[in-house]
Amino acid sequence: MARQGTVLIVEDEEAIRDLVAFHLESAGFQVLQAADGEEGLRLALETSPDLVLLDLMLPILDGVSMLRALRRQSRVPVIMLTARTEEIGRVRGLELGADDYVGKPFSPRELVARVKAVLRRTDPPTEHLAAGGVEIDVAAHRCYVDGRERELTLTEFGLLQALMERPGQVLTREMLLEKVWGYDYYGDARTVDVHVRHLREKVEAEPSHPRLIATVRGVGYRFAP
8 A cells, every 4th residue: 555644643542542543554654643742742843744633632731732832833734633522622723723623532434534635635736747748837827738838728727737647547527527617616517528629629739639638438538648
């Protein structure tokens, strides 16, 4: 299984730490553990984990105090572990810069899903992609084919970026709608076909016989340089 990243669990209850660690390690994460806020802060600053799971009710240094100290030196993503009744603590944590919270008791599978979701949101954006003679500069919103710039609309650029970020992977029309148009788009999935056709006219040498953006019949599209 591919390594997903390193997660630091700061939780004083050993049984919960072990349970969460087991599920994270099963999902491919490397796990570090701390039993109090002071140790957790030290490990967070010394090891630079990809994400911190932080219990609010901790000995020596409570979770809110640890988060406040951590945020002075680090922007590491933090998910708080809180009792269902700890509304004030959750609010303070979010105000201090926590990225999400999970109420106890929680499903370990849900917690792993939350960790993955937060890491996806906080991943640094791709700045440059190149394959098959096509290059895109995401920050500058520029596209080059065999060294020559091509003018793409915002939607065409978004489609090309989505496909190039997953070379060889089939993306369904629904996936492309969600990625490019957003969660709230309820239009016809055939909209994707129209924009892919326009995109091919700009990046393919022979749009009627595409070599870059392949159609997977009945499913969607694949960037296959």
